[in-house]
Amino acid sequence: MPSYTAPVRDTLFVLNEVLDIQRYAALRGYADATPDVVQAILEGAAKLAEEVLQPLNAVGDRLGCTRHPDGSVTTPPGFKGGFDEYVAGGWIGLSMDPEYGGQGLPHAISAAVEEYVISANMAFAMYPGLTQGAIAAITAVASEEQKRRFIPPMIEGRWMGTMNLTEPHCGTDLGLLRTRAEPQADGSYRITGTKIFISSGDHDLTENIIHLVLAKLPDSPDNVKGISLFIVPKVDVNEDGSLGAANAVSVGSIEEKMGIHGNATCVMNYDGATGYLIGEKDKGLRAMFIMMNAARLLVGMQGLAISEVAYQNALAYARERLQGRALTGPKNAAGKADPIIVHPDVRRMLMDVKAFNEGARALALWGALLVDLADVAATPEDRQEADDLVGLLTPVIKGFFTERGYLNATNAQQCLGGHGYIREWGLEQFVRDARISMIYEGTNGIQALDLVGRKLPMNGGRAYKAFCKLIVAFLNPLAAEPAFAEFFLPLQKALGDLQAATGWLARNGIVNPDNAGAGSMPYLQLMGLVSLGFMWAKIAKLAQEAIAADRDPDGFHATKLATARYYFSHVIVETATQRAKVEAGAAHVMALAAEAF
Ligand SMILES: Cc1cc2nc3c(=O)[nH]c(=O)nc-3n(C[C@H](O)[C@H](O)[C@H](O)COP(=O)(O)OP(=O)(O)OC[C@H]3O[C@@H](n4cnc5c(N)ncnc54)[C@H](O)[C@@H]3O)c2cc1C
Numbered sequence: 394m395p396s397y398t399a400p401v402r403d404t405l406f407v408l409n410e411v412l413d414i415q416r417y418a419a420l421r422g423y424a425d426a427t428p429d430v431v432q433a434i435l436e437g438a439a440k441l442a443e444e445v446l447q448p449l450n451a452v453g454d455r456l457g458c459t460r461h462p463d464g465s466v467t468t469p470p471g472f473k474g475g476f477d478e479y480v481a482g483g484w485i486g487l488s489m490d491p492e493y494g495g496q497g498l499p500h501a502i503s504a505a506v507e508e509y510v511i512s513a514n515m516a517f518a519m520y521p522g523l524t525q526g527a528i529a530a531i532t533a534v535a536s537e538e539q540k541r542r543f544i545p546p547m548i549e550g551r552w553m554g555t556m557n558l559t560e561p562h563c564g565t566d567l568g569l570l571r572t573r574a575e576p577q578a579d580g581s582y583r584i585t586g587t588k589i590f591i592s593s594g595d596h597d598l599t600e601n602i603i604h605l606v607l608a609k610l611p612d613s614p615d616n617v618k619g620i621s622l623f624i625v626p627k628v629d630v631n632e633d634g635s636l637g638a639a640n641a642v643s644v645g646s647i648e649e650k651m652g653i654h655g656n657a658t659c660v661m662n663y664d665g666a667t668g669y670l671i672g673e674k675d676k677g678l679r680a681m682f683i684m685m686n687a688a689r690l691l692v693g694m695q696g697l698a699i700s701e702v703a704y705q706n707a708l709a710y711a712r713e714r715l716q717g718r719a720l721t722g723p724k725n726a727a728g729k730a731d732p733i734i735v736h737p738d739v740r741r742m743l744m745d746v747k748a749f750n751e752g753a754r755a756l757a758l759w760g761a762l763l764v765d766l767a768d769v770a771a772t773p774e775d776r777q778e779a780d781d782l783v784g785l786l787t788p789v790i791k792g793f794f795t796e797r798g799y800l801n802a803t804n805a806q807q808c809l810g811g812h813g814y815i816r817e818w819g820l821e822q823f824v825r826d827a828r829i830s831m832i833y834e835g836t837n838g839i840q841a842l843d844l845v846g847r848k849l850p851m852n853g854g855r856a857y858k859a860f861c862k863l864i865v866a867f868l869n870p871l872a873a874e875p876a877f878a879e880f881f882l883p884l885q886k887a888l889g890d891l892q893a894a895t896g897w898l899a900r901n902g903i904v905n906p907d908n909a910g911a912g913s914m915p916y917l918q919l920m921g922l923v924s925l926g927f928m929w930a931k932i933a934k935l936a937q938e939a940i941a942a943d944r945d946p947d948g949f950h951a952t953k954l955a956t957a958r959y960y961f962s963h964v965i966v967e968t969a970t971q972r973a974k975v976e977a978g979a980a981h982v983m984a985l986a987a988e989a990f
Contacts, residue, residue: 527554
């Protein structure tokens with residue numbers, strides 16, 4: 394059976410040393426995040442993840458969710474108890490607004506907790522994860538009365554949230570959606586339509602579910618400019634917040650899918666259901682994007698979290714499994730064979746995953762810190778810069794992390810040979826679970842287009858320039874340090890590849906938009922590699938300083954330095970390939986007529 398140990402030590406290293414969050418102690422939320430508090434939170438989350446949620450992971454995969462003849466849906470055995478413990482620990486409201494019952498702690502802390510929960514049980518994590526996204530959207534656009542009515546019960550864990558965009562004929566192109574909203578005399582709306590693939594669409598974990606539904610009004614344009622956002626409760630909610638009658642919302646079926654079986658992915662039927670408009674009419678997509686941005690960072694975290702748990706299990710196996718002899722002579726002379734961790738090809742796979750995981754953890758938590766700073770940084774300029782950076786990094790974190798997360802899960806599986814393909818070891822579940830994160834919350838192809846088509850040119854390239862400036866400002870003072878050259882030079886070269894590719898896109902994307910489309914995914918990979926390189930360079934610097942000051946009693950920083958060396962010699966070198974793919978343009982991608990394939 395697979396196991397999981399939350400990487401608390403590494404998370405603390407990122408928060409305390411790489412991001413040095415204590416320097417923000419004067420800012421809202423951070424004042425309460427003292428080192429002791431942060432450590433206690435992470436240790437509590439680790440215990441929950443390891444002891445309560447991880448043991449439910451294989452059960453959830455095997456038994457899945459059930460739709461009963463009366464239309465109700467139940468989650469796998471144990472999920473309800475696990476959720477009750479999750480609620481009792483106050484985990485839903487960790488970084489939510491205290492005004493509505495949250496604890497107001499930084500997102501940098503709740504994101505770290507999310508990693509553990511997802512690693513332990515990704516299907517389970519999606520229930521509270523979507524609720525957090527729904528709360529974010531309601532917070533951003535709903536009226537004060539609506540916020541007071543709907544948010545506190547969600548933070549208390551009595552109700553949950555979902556997001557309903559996708560319909561049978563449209564997922565990416567939401568302008569095509571057909572769900573209708575008819576205005577009623579009392580100010581509510583009647584919602585009619587079918588939504589598919591709705592995560593956590595129905596379940597037995599809470600007494601109510603707050604569906605956020607995109608629909609069109611009769612007099613709205615029949616395109617993306619005519620979409621509004623509605624709250625459609627499973628059980629209607631009276632003005633005083635008490636539960637009313639059951640709403641005309643039903644589950645058509647539970648989708649049979651490749652992974653995340655413990656999450657109920659539902660076909661949802663709205664048959665004249667009562668809905669409440671939130672935000673402005675026809676501005677629903679904008680509101681939903683607020684929810685999706687939070688959700689995209691969370692999905693990026695799924696890539697890292699699955700990669701981490703897959704790595705831990707592959708590593709344990711590689712240390713135990715005896716096959717063959719090391720190329721340089723026996724390492725386990727007393728035994729008939731050496732553990733497979735001696736083989737360079739097994740090492741290559743483990744090092745690829747380890748180097749990703751630790752760099753990605755730093756980048757993910759930096760992204761979460763930027764979410765906080767966009768809100769609470771001391772000056773408008775600092776808030777603007779944080780907002781720009783997180784906007785730029787969101788598609789990178791979602792797209793790059795989930796591409797690598799899936800690849801890493803298959804590499805971890807490969808370390809187990811045939812046993813990796815056998816259910817008992819758990820690796821095949823990680824591979825299946827990881828796959829969806831590349832698809833939902835906007836496919837990775839759409840993330841790449843968002844990066845190249847929107848985020849790069851936005852405000853005259855302000856976010857991209859701020860990103861490059863940060864890296865240059867970090868590198869410049871280190872240019873003359875020979876001991877840092879092994880990190881400085883590869884990062885400088887990778888940044889050069891990024892800048893060259895950006896320039897090429899700016900020139901050639903205008904001439905032919907297909908050039909931007911064809912180069913978008915390699916460009917996203919390129920920016921992901923540079924972003925992780927930035928994190929690894931910071932980590933290497935800290936590790937060098939700790940070792941020089943004799944502050945590395947357990948060899949933690951020496952291991953970081955060795956892993957940084959792997960990243961800069963074996964991983965970041967891929968930027969040259971990605972740049973070449975960007976600069977190859979669209980000509981040969983688009984050369985064949987559709988019928989010639
Ligand atoms: C398990 C699961 C859970 C989900 N949960 C939810 C949920 O909770 N709520 C919800 O609303 N939806 C949910 N979805 C739906 C998911 O977000 C969509 O499947 C996804 O956005 C893609 O939409 P689609 O399936 O219609 O694919 P399509 O939009 O038909 O895309 C097909 C392919 O074409 C590409 N493509 C499409 N348009 C373009 C373009 N303009 N440029 C370049 N490439 C393009 C896509 O990248 C993709 O590779 C879920 C899906 C699954 C499988």
